[in-house]
Amino acid sequence: MTTLLGCIADDFTGATDLAGLLARSGAKVSLRIGVPGEPARPEDCAPFEVIALKCRTAPVDEAIRDCRAALAWLRQAGARRFFWKYCSTFDSTPEGNIGPVAEALMADLGAEQTIYCPAFPENGRSVYMGHLFVGRQLLSESPMKDHPLTPMRDSNLMRLLDPQVEGKVGLADRAVVAAGPTALGGYLAQLRHDGIAHVITDAISDADLETIARACKDMTLVTGGSAIARPLPTLYREDGLLSRDSGEANHPPIAEKAVVLSGSCSAMSRAQVAAYLDRAPGFKLDPLALAKDGTAAARAWLADQPSGRAPLIYATAEPDEVRAAQEALGVGRAGQIVEEALADIAVDAFAHGVRRFVVAGGETSGAVTKALGVSRLAVDAEIAPGVPWTFAEISGEPVALALKSGNFGKETFFTDAFERLDER
Ligand SMILES: Nc1ncnc2c1ncn2[C@@H]1O[C@H](COP(=O)(O)OP(=O)(O)O)[C@@H](O)[C@H]1O
Numbered sequence: 247m248t249t250l251l252g253c254i255a256d257d258f259t260g261a262t263d264l265a266g267l268l269a270r271s272g273a274k275v276s277l278r279i280g281v282p283g284e285p286a287r288p289e290d291c292a293p294f295e296v297i298a299l300k301c302r303t304a305p306v307d308e309a310i311r312d313c314r315a316a317l318a319w320l321r322q323a324g325a326r327r328f329f330w331k332y333c334s335t336f337d338s339t340p341e342g343n344i345g346p347v348a349e350a351l352m353a354d355l356g357a358e359q360t361i362y363c364p365a366f367p368e369n370g371r372s373v374y375m376g377h378l379f380v381g382r383q384l385l386s387e388s389p390m391k392d393h394p395l396t397p398m399r400d401s402n403l404m405r406l407l408d409p410q411v412e413g414k415v416g417l418a419d420r421a422v423v424a425a426g427p428t429a430l431g432g433y434l435a436q437l438r439h440d441g442i443a444h445v446i447t448d449a450i451s452d453a454d455l456e457t458i459a460r461a462c463k464d465m466t467l468v469t470g471g472s473a474i475a476r477p478l479p480t481l482y483r484e485d486g487l488l489s490r491d492s493g494e495a496n497h498p499p500i501a502e503k504a505v506v507l508s509g510s511c512s513a514m515s516r517a518q519v520a521a522y523l524d525r526a527p528g529f530k531l532d533p534l535a536l537a538k539d540g541t542a543a544a545r546a547w548l549a550d551q552p553s554g555r556a557p558l559i560y561a562t563a564e565p566d567e568v569r570a571a572q573e574a575l576g577v578g579r580a581g582q583i584v585e586e587a588l589a590d591i592a593v594d595a596f597a598h599g600v601r602r603f604v605v606a607g608g609e610t611s612g613a614v615t616k617a618l619g620v621s622r623l624a625v626d627a628e629i630a631p632g633v634p635w636t637f638a639e640i641s642g643e644p645v646a647l648a649l650k651s652g653n654f655g656k657e658t659f660f661t662d663a664f665e666r667l668d669e670r
């Protein structure tokens with residue numbers, strides 16, 4: 247059927263997060279890795295199409311080029327409403343890519359205004375007076391200040407967005423949101439009249455997100471984290487745009503051999519790795535050793551592991567270890583070496599019969615999924631808010647992948663993931 251909402255995600259965990267939240271409604275969601283090589287045929291498309299890109303930290307021009315190509319494909323699929331998905335912690339560099347991509351998409355779509363709504367209350371992200379909180383902490387005081395690629399050192403979204411865009415930035419604060427969808431719609435119209443193209447929206451609860459979604463459901467372009475998109479299928483149903491058909495599909499059984507790969511250095515991933523090492527064998531990657539000797543030692547270790555709990559290979563490290571690796575190798579190169587190593591290990595693991603992959607980290611998931619040659623993922627059971635199991639076919643073999651955002655899941659996530667897969 248023709249696509250109702252065309253979504254572009256700036257990383258792969260963000261894409262599965264968004265697809266998982268949209269799929270909670272029972273609607274059919276299709277998740278494609280990269281812009282498909284073939285032109286879109288609306289009859290083969292789902293009402294919700296998500297294109298996963300790996301452009302969060304790409305040079306601005308490259309990110310704009312890739313997102314515009316994704317937009318063109320989604321328009322061919324029939325979409326007239328679009329969603330630009332970035333991180334609920336607004337991960338970006340000083341130059342972008344949140345603002346420049348939004349502005350390029352707006353130009354292509356002739357949209358005068360869009361909203362920016364990263365709030366995800368279920369995962370502790372809220373926005374108040376334009377300031378982003380992670381749990382009880384301001385973004386800039388949260389562990390996101392030490393992110394290896396996008397350290398977030400300011401919590402004021404207007405201040406973060408302003409240098410990234412040419413148009414004017416404004417705020418729809420909590421008082422306006424709390425006044426309900428009609429008041430919010432009127433306020434946005436007033437801001438549009440005043441020439442404000444980019445509006446940060448406060449939201450501290452799911453009820454706020456419902457209000458914003460209701461006020462913005464017909465906006466040509468909405469931008470944000472996944473949670474602002476979650477109410478949209480229900481709203482489209484109310485408007486008679488979407489049928490009640492379930493998108494549920496049966497997936498073939500997946501062979502049991504499994505591996506956990508973690509390239510995320512978030513505080514939550516560090517806790518998850520530590521908890522899992524109490525129960526399963528682990529191998530720690532050292533970026534300097536990888537730069538010198540490659541992945542042979544890790545691959546040999548993996549090949550030697552007895553069956554049982556899925557082994558864990560991780561580069562996950564404390565901020566001072568990450569800084570030391572970055573000082574020795576350069577920030578970009580350190581990240582790339584680790585991503586390429588985990589991708590290389592994943593390909594080797596697949597060749598040795600591994601069919602269940604749990605991957606921690608957005609950039610890491612992008613590298614692993616691309617290397618495995620996955621082009622489309624089917625979304626299945628949610629393990630934790632924003633992290634579903636997904637299924638793919640690689641060389642004709644069914645494979646399960648859980649792509650975990652660095653910050654998501656409980657401490658027991660890796661164990662939870664396999665339990666969830668077995669109980670489906
Ligand atoms: N020990 C390390 N030293 C330096 N960089 C690292 C290390 N471990 C992982 N990285 C890099 O840090 C980045 C983490 O980003 P990502 O995978 O997106 O995780 P998250 O989801 O937590 O943001 C990746 O580029 C990864 O290769």
Ligand SMILES: O=C(O)[C@@H](O)C(=O)COP(=O)(O)O
Nearest residue numbers: 259260263333334608651652
């Ligand atoms: O919105 C979110 O927080 C996630 O969907 C997301 O984008 C994850 O990014 P990483 O933390 O880099 O995995």
